[in-house]
Amino acid sequence: MLQLRDTCVYIVKNNEDIVYIGITEDIDGARKTHVETDQQFTDVVAVTDDLTADQADQICADLMEDYVSSNGGDTPLYNN
Incomplete structure (x- = not known):
């Protein structure tokens, strides 16, 4: 079965800080x-x-793993 390629990975930033990492099919809806x-x-x-x-x-x-390893084990502020 053919998988749809309608998904993107996005980040939310507060100034230069990443505060969320996620995926969506609708970037405007995510915003x-x-x-x-x-x-x-x-x-x-x-x-x-x-994707x-x-x-x-x-x-x-992978992005979350990189973030956590670079930030002392902490996840972005809004990723629970």
């Missing part, structure tokens, strides 16, 4: 969700596009 939850941020950036959900999950996991 709206972060606004509606009153999160403090300055930018929402798609770092990939046109399958499995590819996006793997890249997101």
Whole structure:
């Protein structure tokens, strides 16, 4: 079965700090969700596009692992 390539990995930044790492099929909808939850941020950036959900999950996991290892075991502020 052909997998859709409609998913992207994105980061939310507050100035230069990454405060969220996630995946979405709708970057504008993701931005709206972060606004509606009153999160403090300055930018929402798609770092990939046109991925399958499995590819996006793997890249997101890799980015999260890199972030955690570079930040003393802490996850981004809004990733619970």
